[in-house]
Amino acid sequence: MIIKYSVVVSPSLKANQRQVTTTMPESTKMKKPDVKIVILGDMNVGKTSLLHRYTERKFKDTISTVGGAFFLKQWGPYNISIWDTAGREQFHGLGSMYCRGAAAVILTYDVTNWQSLAELEDRFLSLTDTASTDCIFAIVGNKADLTDPHAQAATSGGGQADAELGGVQTQPLPACPTPPASPLLNKQVSKEDAMALYGRVLRYKGLEEKTSPPAEKMCFETSAKTGYNVDMLFETLFDMVLPSILKKRREGENSTVDLEESRGSKRTKAGCCA
Amino acid sequence: MERGNQENGIREEVKTDEPSSLKCTDQTVSKELTRTISSENHINSEDDDALVDENGMKASQERPLEPQTKDSTADNHLETEAPSDGRKEEETVDLPALSSVDSAGAHSLSISEDTTDSIHDDSGEFVVTMLARAKLEEQGMGVKGTSSPLLETGTAVGNPAHQDEDVTTERWRQHRKHVFVLSEAGKPIYSRYGSEEALSSTMGVMMALVSFVQSGDNIIRSVYSDEHTVVFMQRGPLVLVSVSSSRQSEQQLRTELLYVYNQIVSMLTQASIARIFEHKKNYDLRRLLAGSEKILDGLLNLVDSDPSFLLSAVHCLPLASSLRDSLSQILQKAITPNLVFSILIAKNQLLTIVQEKMVIDDARLDPSDLHLLLNLIGASSAFQAGEIWTPICLPNFNPDCYFYAYISYLDPPECTVCLLLLSTDKEAFYAVAECKRKIEEAMQSQNSLTAIAKAQSYSVSQVGVSDLRHFMYKPFDVPDNYRQLTQFTSPEMEAPYCSEEEKMRLLDLYRDMHSRIHSSSRPLKLIYHVAERETLLAWVTSKFELYTCFSPLVTKASAINAITKLLRWIKKEEDRLFIRYPPKYSTTPNPSKSSRGGKGGADHTDSTDNGVLPLL
Numbered sequence: 001m002i003i004k005y006s007v008v009v010s011p012s013l014k015a016n017q018r019q020v021t022t023t024m025p026e027s028t029k030m031k032k033p034d035v036k037i038v039i040l041g042d043m044n045v046g047k048t049s050l051l052h053r054y055t056e057r058k059f060k061d062t063i064s065t066v067g068g069a070f071f072l073k074q075w076g077p078y079n080i081s082i083w084d085t086a087g088r089e090q091f092h093g094l095g096s097m098y099c100r101g102a103a104a105v106i107l108t109y110d111v112t113n114w115q116s117l118a119e120l121e122d123r124f125l126s127l128t129d130t131a132s133t134d135c136i137f138a139i140v141g142n143k144a145d146l147t148d149p150h151a152q153a154a155t156s157g158g159g160q161a162d163a164e165l166g167g168v169q170t171q172p173l174p175a176c177p178t179p180p181a182s183p184l185l186n187k188q189v190s191k192e193d194a195m196a197l198y199g200r201v202l203r204y205k206g207l208e209e210k211t212s213p214p215a216e217k218m219c220f221e222t223s224a225k226t227g228y229n230v231d232m233l234f235e236t237l238f239d240m241v242l243p244s245i246l247k248k249r250r251e252g253e254n255s256t257v258d259l260e261e262s263r264g265s266k267r268t269k270a271g272c273c274a
Numbered sequence: 275m276e277r278g279n280q281e282n283g284i285r286e287e288v289k290t291d292e293p294s295s296l297k298c299t300d301q302t303v304s305k306e307l308t309r310t311i312s313s314e315n316h317i318n319s320e321d322d323d324a325l326v327d328e329n330g331m332k333a334s335q336e337r338p339l340e341p342q343t344k345d346s347t348a349d350n351h352l353e354t355e356a357p358s359d360g361r362k363e364e365e366t367v368d369l370p371a372l373s374s375v376d377s378a379g380a381h382s383l384s385i386s387e388d389t390t391d392s393i394h395d396d397s398g399e400f401v402v403t404m405l406a407r408a409k410l411e412e413q414g415m416g417v418k419g420t421s422s423p424l425l426e427t428g429t430a431v432g433n434p435a436h437q438d439e440d441v442t443t444e445r446w447r448q449h450r451k452h453v454f455v456l457s458e459a460g461k462p463i464y465s466r467y468g469s470e471e472a473l474s475s476t477m478g479v480m481m482a483l484v485s486f487v488q489s490g491d492n493i494i495r496s497v498y499s500d501e502h503t504v505v506f507m508q509r510g511p512l513v514l515v516s517v518s519s520s521r522q523s524e525q526q527l528r529t530e531l532l533y534v535y536n537q538i539v540s541m542l543t544q545a546s547i548a549r550i551f552e553h554k555k556n557y558d559l560r561r562l563l564a565g566s567e568k569i570l571d572g573l574l575n576l577v578d579s580d581p582s583f584l585l586s587a588v589h590c591l592p593l594a595s596s597l598r599d600s601l602s603q604i605l606q607k608a609i610t611p612n613l614v615f616s617i618l619i620a621k622n623q624l625l626t627i628v629q630e631k632m633v634i635d636d637a638r639l640d641p642s643d644l645h646l647l648l649n650l651i652g653a654s655s656a657f658q659a660g661e662i663w664t665p666i667c668l669p670n671f672n673p674d675c676y677f678y679a680y681i682s683y684l685d686p687p688e689c690t691v692c693l694l695l696l697s698t699d700k701e702a703f704y705a706v707a708e709c710k711r712k713i714e715e716a717m718q719s720q721n722s723l724t725a726i727a728k729a730q731s732y733s734v735s736q737v738g739v740s741d742l743r744h745f746m747y748k749p750f751d752v753p754d755n756y757r758q759l760t761q762f763t764s765p766e767m768e769a770p771y772c773s774e775e776e777k778m779r780l781l782d783l784y785r786d787m788h789s790r791i792h793s794s795s796r797p798l799k800l801i802y803h804v805a806e807r808e809t810l811l812a813w814v815t816s817k818f819e820l821y822t823c824f825s826p827l828v829t830k831a832s833a834i835n836a837i838t839k840l841l842r843w844i845k846k847e848e849d850r851l852f853i854r855y856p857p858k859y860s861t862t863p864n865p866s867k868s869s870r871g872g873k874g875g876a877d878h879t880d881s882t883d884n885g886v887l888p889l890l
């Protein structure tokens with residue numbers, strides 16, 4: 001596939017590139033992200049809401065994600081980049097770019113929607129081919145608040161008092177003292193299903209089950225709405241990618257090799273339709 | 275095509291009617307304008323009360339704005355057009371038996387076609403029946419759907435408010451303008467109000483109508499009833515329908531539908547839409563557009579409220595030319611290979627745009643593509659901390675290929691100044707993000723953000739003409755800036771146009787003037803419209819298009835005088851109001867690779883190939 005867009009580099013282009021690189025003052029270089037995490041999954045499973053809950057401590061009606069959105073999160077002394085994606089990646093072929101060199105991939109589904117789990121395997125797993133070879137996988141069932149009473153109270157992720165929800169609940173409703181918790185929906189995906197998928201992901205990636213993190217640790221049920229398990233998810237992953245950060249820092253000390261720097265810079269993609 | 279013809283027609287008329295003296299020098303303007311007004315009266319006096327009589331009409335009598343069609347009475351009116359024949363020859367088939375005032379049953383048909391085959395008289399009657407059914411459907415969209423829609427809307431979890439709207443209610447029916455998108459197979463793709471599922475039977479009827487007329491080798495174009503105009507548009511495998519009570523012209527509604535179509539293309543490309551439906555005729559395109567409804571909703575809201583869409587021109591933020599130049603230079607310096615457009619936006623208006631040299635030679639950025647981009651930015655702004663990298667197709671540039679857009683705000687947390695960088699290389703995110711870093715740094719050192727923050731739209735009072743309340747001025751291409759982006763300038767809407775309703779009312783007046791100026795049957799160059807609450811004057815010349823709104827007390831003579839002053843003021847301020855000389859840079863040494871479609875054929879659209887099949 002890629003071959004189709006690659007174009008033989010013309011001498012003038014090389015010259016051009018070299019010039020650009022050499023005139024770029026070192027001081028303007030961005031803080032290089034130490035590590036990359038990608039959130040994948042079908043549209044509407046709540047990827048953006050999860051990230052929003054984690055970074056902004058809020059749940060609000062997010063606006064649909066276009067393409068991919070890149071975030072830098074400061075984690076102690078490290079810069080962690082997180083790509084939030086739209087869920088249409090394999091359609092326009094940018095998925096591999098978002099995933100390139102990723103140290104962790106969050107495969108997200110909606111616990112009330114069996115299809116969203118199936119899509120992970122059918123459509124999204126193959127996008128991770130460009131991820132780092134020691135990439136860590138998390139399987140995340142979001143919207144747990146819709147199916148599990150215990151997920152309706154927040155355990156993390158900015159506490160229970162999220163502004164919007166709190167506002168709704170404190171509205172004076174004399175006739176009805178406490179609004180009843182929304183009726184539970186049918187849970188279509190059990191945690192066991194997710195763990196089974198985790199096993200298949202490892203097999204697909206050719207990873208040993210024994211040396212990989214266990215399924216119990218890597219399968220999460222979350223609610224971006226209440227914050228349930230959200231901090232846990234991100235912080236567990238951040239801790240787990242620390243070794244890759246250190247490794248990368250060591251390797252990257254003086255060399256310019258950078259996983260993020262696309263290989264495309266050597267083989268220039270010329271033109272949107274070339 | 276039809277539209278092109280129209281425009282030629284208008285321009286031609288302008289050319290022949292107007293002596294070369296129509297340069298905007300002060301003395302000639304008023305003379306010219308006076309002359310045009312009086313000759314206009316003469317030229318169009320036959321039956322146009324809207325034009326002539328209004329001039330002398332009592333100011334107290336506010337005329338309802340009427341669609342330009344002659345028979346906008348109770349009759350329903352269907353126009354069809356033969357597809358192969360670009361020229362539109364109208365032939366009105368009146369059905370006398372039905373043309374009573376009884377609006378439910380009254381229809382008149384005008385079918386244009388190349389042959390006067392009598393078959394179509396039969397089909398005509400059938401279409402009337404279909405139409406009556408469509409009308410019924412339209413009134414009782416709920417009636418047919420009652421059983422399922424309620425249930426279906428009930429189960430739609432997490433949909434935004436209007437998607438949940440009950441399509442059986444009066445409120446749903448009362449929306450000023452409905453827009454539907456469906457596939458040729460009649461599958462719902464998008465509805466502006468209410469969920470698509472709940473409307474599937476309605477969409478089915480629309481599709482039946484479209485395909486029935488098609489089977490007679492005609493294309494259904496529009497249906498008029500006393501309250502609604504229904505406009506159909508087919509583009510490839512998609513059918514778009516607008517049901518409007520806004521009294522806009524068919525042409526305007528059609529242009530709006532084209533925006534909707536192009537926004538869909540901007541997300542998927544035309545080639546892949548075609549390919550998807552080739553593979554599977556009844557594919558549910560919502561699978562690919564899920565989550566994009568808000569982008570289309572946002573577009574339709576903008577179309578209703580932002581005159582840029584009406585004028586097909588870009589509104590740029592007034593800025594001292596020295597500041598605009600310095601911003602352009604900052605953008606010009608921050609480049610990377612395959613970067614083709616650098617665009618700076620503040621408060622949803624253009625600050626500056628820099629284009630790749632080869633690209634600008636090859637094609638200029640169409641204003642409507644820029645509108646689609648601005649809408650996309652607006653729709654994605656909820657989560658403003660991040661940097662966005664997304665494939666985006668510019669349908670007027672090349673409907674079959676993607677650009678890759680980098681979108682980032684430069685002034686978090688306010689997020690009013692937005693940088694948009696377009697590359698042809700999908701892998702270029704980090705390189706392009708680096709350009710942003712440079713731009714940010716340069717802007718910081720020049721304190722540009724503070725200067726930009728001070729920039730704002732202007733008040734009409736700055737023009738210094740007492741009776742002038744508002745205007746929109748759109749200069750046309752002139753030879754020395756031929757590749758210029760089409761722009762217009764307009765002051766803030768101020769009292770009495772402060773409330774949303776009043777703003778909309780003024781826009782509606784402008785829309786009506788616009789549709790009459792651009793009427794295909796009888797284009798006008800000048801309209802002087804006296805209404806109860808204001809007086810409007812619209813004027814189109816070979817150099818510009820101008821819409822002005824005066825207080826109702828203005829006299830014709832003082833209006834002419836005011837326009838003279840206004841044109842003089844614009845001339846004086848033009849460096850501030852417009853981007854005069856769009857700057858360029860060079861990043862793509864091999865332009866033929868990055869340019870417009872058509873050259874390379876199908877294999878050039880392969881970037882969309884990945885994964886299309888697995889989706890089907």
Ligand SMILES: Nc1nc2c(ncn2[C@@H]2O[C@H](COP(=O)(O)OP(=O)(O)O)[C@@H](O)[C@H]2O)c(=O)[nH]1
Nearest residue numbers: 043044045046047048049062143223224225432
């Ligand atoms: N009940 C509930 N709704 C959620 C949750 N997370 C997201 N949503 C809703 O699901 C919809 C899609 O969320 P979004 O974050 O845009 O999904 P994305 O397409 O995966 O990014 C939105 O209407 C959210 O409000 C959750 O944990 N619980």
Ligand SMILES: [Mg+2]
Nearest residue numbers: 047048064065
């Ligand atoms: Mg999202």
